[in-house]
Amino acid sequence: MPDMGRFSPEIPHEELKQRRSACQDRMDPGSVLMIYTAPRRIMSNDVHYRFRQDSDFYYLTGLPVEEGVLVLGPEKACVYVKPGTPEKETWEGPQPNLDETAEMSGIQDVRDLEGLNKDLESWINGISALYYGYGSDAGRDAEILGLSQKLLIRGRAGTSGPERVVHPARILHELRLVKSSWEIQRMQETAEITARAHREIIAAAKPGMGEFELEAILHNVFRKSDAIEAYPSIVAGGGRACILHYIKNDETLQKGDLVLMDAAAARGYIHSDVTRTFPVDEKFTEPQKELYSIVLRSQQKAIASSVAGATMDSVHDDAVSVLVDGLIELGLIKESKDECLEKKSFRRFYMHRTGHWIGYDVHDVGSYYIQGKPRPFEPGMVCTVEPGLYIPGDDDIPEAYRNTGIRIEDDIVITEGAPLNLTSGVPVEIEQIEELKC
Ligand SMILES: [Mn+2]
Structure with a gap:
């Protein structure tokens, strides 16, 4: 008996059906959408x-399979996959067959990719x-557009190509x-795995450790929870x-360093996507506290501003406004607000979006x-809020502030009411961070 449990749905059928039908509702009558699986990418040699x-x-499918295509019409759904061969299964383990593919995706019409x-x-x-993601695979583009053109010029035989190709x-x-x-x-569950890793690392960091040792803790926490790093x-x-x-x-890591960890x-x-900045030692120094507090105030303001009707631009402006106030207070910016x-001279210290x-x-x-x-936020949208300050080592900067980088980043859900911070399980206040290190 094959181990059927290995091919249980990764995403509930109800969820997948809802997604596919929302997509179908938005498609033109008489149209077709085609989505391909990702290509396999070579790391080195073979x-x-x-x-x-x-x-x-x-x-749209919840399928982890390596070679396949989803074809969706306003009223139909079909997926093509490559069922496993004994040879492939020897090397890579069981592959879902057509029935198992239907079981996982909730799509009844499953066909062998050979027939595509x-x-x-x-x-x-x-x-x-034809809804088709052009531009990412030149060979496939040529094939699809070539066939479309062939159908068009064979008009006397009664064929015609798609009237439009839409991404x-x-x-x-x-x-x-x-x-x-x-x-x-x-997302909340993933955020909690991330929070656990950050807490462990803030507590573990000590002068003399390699940055890679902290990274090792990340991987350990992530893999223990069957997760991987979301980005390098x-x-x-x-x-x-x-x-x-x-x-x-x-x-x-040296004594007196701050560590910026975006992981x-x-x-x-x-x-999930989280950044924290914390001291290698048990406590922040006074100048580090001054800079950190500015970024923290900016982030708190930006999170509070992340409500329905606000925009990425308005949240960014709110974050920048607090940063500039702080930079002027510290004398790092000498002109008026x-x-x-x-x-935009704040860009010397804050050069990315929020x-x-x-x-x-x-x-x-x-x-x-x-x-x-700028698009107004709606309930259910999720975005990061991640202001920072990056103080260069230039001669005109007071020495205590030089070469200091701070960013604080959380993942925020826009709701009908107050913003929901998915990653609030990672400490952010100075006292909370210092407490973790005791
Ligand atoms: Mn980010």
Whole structure:
């Protein structure tokens, strides 16, 4: 008997059905949507990276399979997969067969991928629109567009190509932007794994440890919970915290350093994204406290502003306003607040945006602007709030503040009322952080 339990649904059928029908409701009559699985990527020579499913394919099918295509019409759903062969199963273990694929996805019409080429013509002949993610695979684009053109020029035989080719992002990514309560529950669970890792690391960090040793704790906590890192972790001691994408994590932590750790778990392709900045020693120094408090106030203000009707831009402006007040107070900015905002000279110390969508991708899909205007937040959207300050080592900066990087990042759900902080399990107040280190 095969072990059927290995192919139980990863996403509840109800959830998947709801997603597919929301997508179908938004499709043009007489149209077809095609979503492909992710390609396998080579790490080196004949060794592949771990497989990472395409987020859109996973969102609509819940299938982890490596080769497949979802075909959706306004009233039908069909998925093509490559059932395992004894040879493949010898190397890679059991692969879901067609019945098991139906069982996992809740899609009844499951076909062998071998038949796709033969069927493709009938799927796209004469349709109003083909929703197809062009631009990511040149070979596939040529095949799909070539076939569409062939159908068009064979008009005398009664065929015609799709009237329009539309990127599925137009409907699918808008759907993905608003999370269901099931997704928010999963995001909360992932956030808690992340919180556990951060707490353990803040408590463990000591002068003389390697950044990589802290990273090792992350992996340990994540893997114990069947999670993986959501993105390459940043564990940056001292001035390296000012390198925004520092991922080498190969230096030793010195007494007096702050550590900026931007690291989080993902499980079942559900992501979290958290940054904390904490001292290697038991306590923050006074200058570190001054800078940290500015970022913390900015983040608290930005979280409070993350309500329905606000926008990424308005939240960013609120965060910047608090940062600029603090920088002026410390004498790091010498012009007036208006002048600083006008000339954006705060960018010397804060050069990135304050947030992004998060979900099945860590930088999740969904548009930020609608017809050029910032998009108002709606309940169910989830975004990060992550202001920071990065003080360079330049001569005109008071020595105590030089080469200090601080960022604080949490994952926030927009609700009907107050913002919900999914990652509040990671300490953020100075006293809480210092307490963890005792
Ligand atoms: Mn982020």
